[in-house]
Amino acid sequence: MPIRVYSTLTRQKEEFQTVEPGKVSMYLCGPTVYKPAHIGHMVGPVIFDTIKRYLAYSGYQVTWVVNITDVDDKLIVKANELGTTVEALARKMTEDYLDNLRTLGVDGIDHMPYATQYIQEMQEIIAGLIEKGYAYPLNGDVYFECTKDADYGKLSGRNLTEMLAGTRAETRDGKHNPADFALWKGSKPGEPAWDSPWGPGRPGWHIECSAMARKLLGDTIDIHGGGLDLMFPHHENELAQSESCTGKPFARYWLHNGLLRKSGAGGKIGGDHSRHGDSADMLAEKQAQEEQKLAGSKGAESVKTAVFAKFDPETVRFFLMATHYRSPVDFGDDRLAETEKSIDGFYRLIESFGRATGKDFYSLPVPATRTESDAAFVGWDSVPTSAQVGTVSQPTVWPDYKAELAALRIRFLDAMDDDFNTGAATAALFDLRKTLNSFITDQKLEGEGRSNAAAQAALLRGVMLFKELANILGVFRKPLEKKSAGRADDEFVNSLMQLLISLRAEARKAKQFEIADKVRKGLTELKVTLEDRPEGTIWRRET
RNA sequence: GGGGCCGUAGCCAAGUGGCUAAGGCAAUGGAUUGCAAAUCCAUCACGCGUGGGUUCAACUCCCACCGGCCCCUCCA
Structure with missing residues (x-):
């Protein structure tokens, strides 16, 4: 195409x-x-x-x-x-x-x-x-x-x-x-x-x-x-x-x-609002706005204080990618907050992938060109390339999974071919997330399935595809700073968390759920979420 | 006044002259869980601002209207 x-x-x-x-x-x-x-x-x-x-x-x-x-x-x-x-x-x-x-x-x-x-x-x-x-x-x-x-x-x-x-x-x-x-x-x-x-x-x-x-x-x-x-x-x-x-x-x-518009405020960011056919009032208003602008109190705030102080740049970039570049977009904290929520699952996937394979998502290689990417797909257990989708017979192992990956890849690239439709492309990314999560669940890759090297390799290939496509949009290139599972800036905090988790594990083992729940509720109030997984408990700070 | 754009579910948002109108957020039911969380499955627009027209067929093309927006001013 x-x-x-x-x-x-x-x-x-x-x-x-x-x-x-x-x-x-x-x-x-x-x-x-x-x-x-x-x-x-x-x-x-x-x-x-x-x-x-x-x-x-x-x-x-x-x-x-x-x-x-x-x-x-x-x-x-x-x-x-x-x-x-x-x-x-x-x-x-x-x-x-x-x-x-x-x-x-x-x-x-x-x-x-x-x-x-x-x-x-x-x-x-x-x-x-x-x-x-x-x-x-x-x-x-x-x-x-x-x-x-x-x-x-x-x-x-x-x-x-x-x-x-x-x-x-x-x-x-x-x-x-x-x-x-x-x-x-x-x-x-x-x-x-x-x-x-x-x-x-x-x-x-x-x-x-x-x-x-x-x-x-x-x-x-x-x-x-x-x-x-x-x-x-x-x-x-x-x-x-x-x-x-x-x-x-x-x-x-x-x-x-x-152009961006201030969410709820009407009018684009950084602009004046005077209309044509200026009456004396309007001229006065315009002048007043000019003065306010010069004083630095009116108009758009700098991106640093208005945006980056509250939101991760990765969130901002994804937000910009989620709509079509030619459309005007309302921009505001509420919108960014929603984007934050919607991309949360991608970070869960990335963490889940790390637990399943022991690999670091952020240091995975990506193919530089589509040609390289095609080659990578050919090399991997005959997942069909763009030219072959629908015509090639599927391999016997996880044919659905592999066919989905190939189809999603094409969906993403077709969207980009069509006037850089990043909005439609991100939809493919969301579906890819679902496919990958399902595969991890089905193969129990965070549990006993870890010993299944072939399944791990299949997951790795799928996640690499995700990274490849995300990289085109320039998103998910680094972890969200404020929100990573099982990590804190402070080693002391990490140790405390491990202590709490192990104490709670003992309580759970002894069926003392009241104590266990008290710990979890207390942590929830501190904006810390615990996830009890089959392989152990992990924790995460919420923003 | 002149030029141009938009109006798709509670919210955000792709898209198409005729197959089931993407995806996300929210919501509901289910699987799972000691309970949660996370994840998965299912449900969630008989309709795409309103009224006409063209067409075998329109949400998609045309016209009008309503509503919103941008530019015409050394704003990205």
Whole structure:
């Protein structure tokens, strides 16, 4: 099954074909680093990290670029306010951003270019656009002339003449028409500035992406991504600049992720809420919100304090994977808490697997590509591969179990092939969990079945498949910190627990259930759960 | 006003022009357990916002309406 992706440009799913066979170039618009990252900033990177993982798994060599905007009006304002330099502020906020990405397991970014390091390349594009008649200098600024670009508006579905008809042509600033946007902005005294043929200044918002994408990935990139809010004007303008400059398609596929909304609060995270057609009231309100935002008391909290302080990053990532990337998503503590509950069983499975085989799930190897994975399946007692499902005769030992594994694997991969449908893919993961649990139970792998080496091997293979698929989504890569069976940060606590458990075991042996239950109830109040298993009692802390 | 999206069980959420409308949370019954926990099995939308239309057939396509959301403003 070929990979299909939904492109904003055509508003439909298309078969994925890259410029260069076997290679994928991917560009994601990164943050303007003027304040600590909030959870909304993490969505794009997590999604595109997963996309990269899947493309790499599918055999592509992927190059992924995420830019850092380190020069911008907001940055200048904020730096002034804090009495620091734009450079220092940008560096600090970039570190915060990267730190959060690491926490969420986003590790596939190949290049993180800073806008200020590509001034030269931006100026080359601007000069080229002026030369070709797509742009004009004006009082130290340079503007892109939208009307010169025949298909301007094609990405966001806008019609330029209608747009212009809708606005009163207030070209008070001398722009040829209101839709024209700045490629280069002349600087005022005290602002960061670079020399240019049009006088000292700094780049406009959109030009950096055109320049960096071109420099690092070429004239035509395969995938261009970003939040839905960037579709217009940012991506529309990027596209217009780049294609006018090179005469080639800028990106083959435009992928836009849905925005996060604050659960129950209405409105997206980190946004303003003013409407169009501002009345005086609304302007006042808008201004008030701006002030609150600057004071740091309004808008989204940083991801660290708002999210990671309460929830494990693994939970956050799974939550993001459980819905479709193009849909808007309500985000809040209640939702995360539910995700926590729903993935609990996976950690039980992982622990159960450890008891059954004595192996550590987290250090199991995973195949790097689908081809390798196919080979692994062929090598293991003839579980059918994707091409063989339904046609190959099943082995005599646990045919149902093995057939289920193979079918679930295909279900997962088919879902990913279909525009990276991680929501449907996670459903396959849940079913896989059930299959594995059943196998452990049926084969009594935590009890007498432990001596059954063949069954153990079969379980191992199934769990490896689980790990392989989870790894594509970037989930279950490490244990939940607050909630692991039979472990505590403190050796002292461990010893106490063992003491309690052995005392209780004696009571149970003597049928003194009142005492035994008293111990368990007391522990429950301390958020500790005991599980009496045939092989012994285990304990777990609840969050 | 212009551009676009969404409305699937108590909640979250995939999906499809025609087979039993994924999965999770919650709930109920059962197996198991000294009792629990965990796990497994079963049940849980005759219907996919409302009303029309197209079609042999629509929840899936079209239209209208209701409700919610996003963008049009250097927000990921």
